[in-house]
Amino acid sequence: MSTKFSEDVVPLTELKINPGRVVKHVAEAHRPVLLTSRGRGVAVVQSLTDYEQVEDEREFMRAVVAGLADLEAGREVSLAEAKARLGLK
Template identity: 75%
Template sequence: MTVRFSEDVVPLSDLKINPGRVIRHSAEAHRPVLLTSRGRGVAVLQSVAAYEHAAEEREFMRAVVAGLADLEAGREVTLAEVKSDLGID
């Protein structure tokens, strides 16, 4: 998800004038919009679907990193132990 500066940088004044257009652009382009004030970035606007997807990806990657750290620290269990703990034959 790369910002295209020619399309995805929007002054706050444009957002105030036509918020629907800016929101629709973000949703249709599947990219965030960088909101600026006096030429400086002040906020990022993105669709709820994109936000949720990014949050799920971050959560998954944190779980992978935690799992790898557990393996390196020797905190692992066998499949048989897991099945026994869960009462599965």
């Protein structure tokens, strides 16, 4: 999801004039749009679907990192013990 500066940088005035076009663009391109004011970035617009996907991936990666940290710290249990704790056979 790399930004295409020729397509994904939009002045705030353009968003005010035609917000539907910007929303359609982010939904179709699956890339966020950088909103600018006086040539400086001020906000990012992203489709809800893409935002949720990124958040799910971020949450998964945090869980992986936490799991690896637990392994390094010696906080692990065997599969049999985990099944017993969860009441599984």
